[in-house]
Amino acid sequence: MSTIRLNPLDTAWIFTESRATPNHVGGLLQFRLPEDAPRDFMRQMMAEFRNHRSFAPPWNRRLKYAFNKNPAPVWIEDDDIDLEYHVRHAALPWPGGERELGELVGRLQSTPLDLMRPPWECTLIEGLEGNRFAMFIKMHHSLIDGISGMKLLQRSMSTDRKRSLDLPPFWASGSPPAARAGREQALMPTMAHAAEAAVEALSGQARSLPQLAMAFGKILKRVGDPGDGMVVPFVDSPLSVLNGRVREKRRFATQQFTMERLRTLATAAGGTLNDVVLAICGGALRRFLLERDELPEQSLTAGIPVSVRPADDEGTGNAITFIISTLGTDITGAAERFQAIRRSVRHAKEHVQSLPRQAMGQYTVLLMAPTIITLLTGVGGHTRPMFNITISNVPGPDKPLYFRGAELLATYPASIVTHGQAVNITCQSYTGKMNFGYTGCHTSVPRLQRLAVYTADALAELEAAFLPQAAAKAVARSAPASRKAAAKAKANPAKVAARRPKAAGKTAKAA
Incomplete structure (x- = not known):
């Protein structure tokens, strides 16, 4: 056997x-x-x-x-x-x-x-x-x-x-037994693959130590100087309701947008698709926590697995690491929040891309060491978080798939919730759609469905800021139906009144 x-x-x-x-x-x-x-x-x-x-x-x-x-x-x-x-x-x-x-x-x-x-x-x-x-x-x-x-x-x-x-x-129809052990398949930008790459990097050689020292020296110089937008682990991540101890029950919610809509916005705003994903998540989290009167004064941060090309790479492939970015939850305006996130992500990527491949692997293991130690010791939720939430954006199939004649419409990832990380947002693209899966602790994050709804509202806010003409057209499209309904009500007031339900005496409680 x-x-x-x-x-x-x-x-x-x-x-x-x-x-x-x-x-x-x-x-x-x-x-x-x-x-x-x-x-x-x-x-x-x-x-x-x-x-x-x-x-x-x-x-x-x-x-x-x-x-x-x-x-x-x-x-x-x-x-x-x-x-x-x-x-x-x-x-x-x-x-x-x-x-x-x-x-x-x-x-x-x-x-x-x-x-x-x-x-x-x-x-x-x-x-x-x-x-x-x-x-x-x-x-x-x-x-x-x-x-x-x-x-x-x-x-x-x-x-x-x-x-x-x-x-x-x-x-x-699985995979051969050695498929996971082999390194031929391209790793995806997920926290698991970043951790896997980090563990493998432990076998690296000492020649990368100077580059590591420079990389962490740059981070230390950044403490107390937020000018370039680069986030410092732990220092720039506030304590929040998302980073306490979790209990066994889970909540799950979904959201979906067209890729065309997200890419159009990214182009208009001068950013990337990933910048848009982070910005709408940041806007949703700000509103979600503000309603609960639990929004920290300092911006929440996100741990983001990314695929980047090291400085010494001649085209042989990308490396999986992760960066930490602000989510701009301390900023009221949608456009200003987006620009803060864009700058933060750009600086973080430039920071890791300046490292050669060997140093990047060891940089990742040192950066992820607190997360791995938290898993092993169970101290998560008792200490200041390295970052507040993990947000992953992973590409998926671009052609429709079928099983037994049934068309696959959407795929929504459900991820792990741990002590110190009560919410996870993972999204995957599929045939022109971006599908968001929200996994949260049932106790720490009540009404998680609202976070999914607020993501759609945050997207609309960004469109109003960067695509005002498109937003105006959307309003105009809904106007004829409203005018038609108003004219019908004016012509037949008695009939409309008969169809109108009576007040129930109590306001429906929000879910």
Whole structure:
């Protein structure tokens, strides 16, 4: 029986697992039912799923704990898998909307995985409005990180609807056992891949020490001098309600925008797509915390995994590291907030890009050391945060995908919440749309859905600032309908009054 020993970072995900901080990630995949789908389409799919007994790595791996000199557990392959446990069926009261779906996913994300089994679960969800269904798949971070897992799921689909009709379930079309260990695949800009790159950089040589000293010397010089917009870890990150201890229950919310809309705004504002993502998240967080009277005077900061090209790179590829940027939550104006974020991100990227590849890896490990120590010791939430929130922006497929004739409409990542990091925002692009997944602690971040709604409002504010003509056109498009309704009411006042509901006596309470 072949075994694969976990690397130190994946072992840390196992040993830091707790009831309050389960270390699994997930993906919410929304589909449109085929036009010719029978009424029992979901029941048939569920039956076929539970009868499919062919498994491929990593979905057939389970942990075996070592009792020798090396404490790191190993993966062993297990084909005796109980699909009645791993594959579940759920339904929303029809017509289920995004709020109801988010509530269900939040409950599913709250439950730890059974680490004595292959650490993954799949829930088929029916009852969604708009002739849709969903699939929520969660997997332990030690098995595969969330974005790589989402990509693995997407590779189990097809760009051709007819070819997708006979596709097996995702666990039958995994990756070769050595795929994750190999370094041939390009790493994505996620916090997990940044940490992985950091751990590997520990084997670096001492020749990079001068560059490291210069890099951290520049950071130390920045303390007390906010002139260039560069953020200093810990020093520039205020204590906030987002950075305390977390409890076991989770909340989940989603948001979606067209890529064209975001790119048009980025061009008009003179920034990048990532700048726009950070700016609308910063605007949403400012309003969210302001309503709760918990907005710090100092701006919140974001830890952002990025893919950059080192100074000594001749075109062989990018390196994964992470930067810390302001979110401008101390700034009232949307345009001014955007410019502050743009400057902060630019300075942070220039700082890490000035390092050669070897020094960049070691810079990353030193910068991430507090985060890794926080995971291992559980002291998160008791100390000042290195940054306030993680925001990741990951590219996805640009062509529509199908499974069993059903079109994949959107993918929403669900990430890890830990002590000291009560909210995570991860977004992934797919066929011209940007899909935001918000994961939060149920206790620390009540009404997380509002954060998703406020992200849309923050985008509208930025458009009003940088694209006033487009914003005016949007208002103009809604004006004819309003005038038509007003004219109709004037012509038939009695009929309109008869349709108007009576006051209920109490104002509806906001969700």
